[in-house]
Amino acid sequence: MRSAIVAMCVAFASALSSATAAPCHAPALEQLSRLAPEGYQVYRKAKDKQFFTSWISCDNVQLGLTTAVHETVHMITEEENAYPLIDGRRLPRVPERRPLFPPKLAAGSFDPASTYVETYMKPGAATSAEEFGYLLNELNAYTHDLHAAVQLRALSVPGQSVHHRDGLAALMAFVAVYTEQARTRHADTWRELQEPALRRTVATLWAQAEDVMGNSCRTPDYGFEAPVFLEHFCRATIHHALGTLLGRPPRCPVSCKEKHVSSTGHPRRRGS
Secondary structure, X not given: OHXXXXXXXXXXXXXXHHHHOOOOHHXXXXXXXXXXXXXXXXXXXXXXXXXXXXXXXXXXXXXXXXXXXXXXXXXXXXXXXXXXXXXXXXXEOOOOOOOOOOHHHHHHHOOOOOHHHHHHOOOOOOHHHOOHHHHHHHHHHXXXXXXXXXXXXXXXXOOOOXXXXXXHHHHHHXXXXXXXXXHHHOHHHHHXXXXXXXXXXXXXXXXXXXXXXXXXXXXXXXXXXXXXXHHHHHOXXXXXXXXXXXXXXXXXXXXXXOOOOOOOOOOOOOOO
16 A cells, blocks of 8 residues: 555656756755765665655755655655665565554654644554554654755755754654553563564664754754654653663753744644
């Protein structure tokens, strides 16, 4: 089902790109190659280059490029049946219908007014609400997204704040709460999460997200909702689920918890 949906999206984006190819695409890709080489590798790995360029917006190249990286990571995940990492490695994808409780059961731990909660955790909203493996897919895509955004900060539109950090903070919070509820409420899922291969996948994706989140903290106006989401794992210890899976307490990006508000900022939301 997911593969069919992705195929439809690819076909639509390719057709749209052919009809609306913009003169900014070539220079945008050159800037991506120069400023964000890992993001450019996502473009190079994409089989359908038009899918990538269809997301580039000429009036906000930074936002367009980071969105393109995010969405193409999803496409590559489907094509390779693996999570592509920033450093070029791949992790085995969590199989569908593995006996893991659906993430939507953890949605009650979050403010339902948050669009991230509505988009990714609300019952019926997205595959990430039904399958933990797809929640990890979103975690990985938002990690690539924020990594590229930090590297491309020179391309930011003056006077406008797009809250790149919020998406990754939200997905980290969702994964943290999910694993803790597995430990305390869902014994079968908790046993599965401690199986070596799955535990390694979760720990690797989490460590990658920690690194990117921590590195982003030096960039202001990248987070509005992030401080609230970060609280969901900043209090975790070695005795919590994440601590058990990581073999250490999760790292708290303290300076990212400071709330930066911009009156011209427009939080970005994504439904895939």
